[in-house]
Amino acid sequence: MNKNTKVIDSDIITPFKIEHNVDEIITNGKLEQYYNFIDYHFEKNGAFMLARTYLDDIKTITLDGPFSDANHYEEVDMPDLKENVIAYLRRRYSEIQTQGKDGYQTIRE
Numbered sequence: 001m002n003k004n005t006k007v008i009d010s011d012i013i014t015p016f017k018i019e020h021n022v023d024e025i026i027t028n029g030k031l032e033q034y035y036n037f038i039d040y041h042f043e044k045n046g047a048f049m050l051a052r053t054y055l056d057d058i059k060t061i062t063l064d065g066p067f068s069d070a071n072h073y074e075e076v077d078m079p080d081l082k083e084n085v086i087a088y089l090r091r092r093y094s095e096i097q098t099q100g101k102d103g104y105q106t107i108r109e
Helices: 079-090
Strands: 017-027 030-044 047-054 060-069 072-075 095-100 103-106
Touching: 030 079, 047 079, 060 079, 079 095
Parallel strands: 060 095
Antiparallel strands: 017 030, 030 047, 047 060, 060 072, 095 103
16 A cells, blocks of 8 residues: 555444335235335434435435434434534445435535
């Protein structure tokens, strides 16, 4: 490795829980919709954020929060939590989206 090479092998924040779920919507015995996804749960100082990626679009992840806690989805101002979670996700996903006034929007640098 040359002196201009930098290795980043740790994150400022990591999820406290990662879940792999499948939701199937079946109508009259027929599979209508199938969702295969991974949820990342983050928490800092009581505030909570959730990120979800669908395995059929693994390069994109959506980010919601920060919220007051995992049980109450009341938005709170926690810019350091949001920045840390975005940094974690940037190392793993090509596109990060968050809810805007016109639907989901890509987070730019």
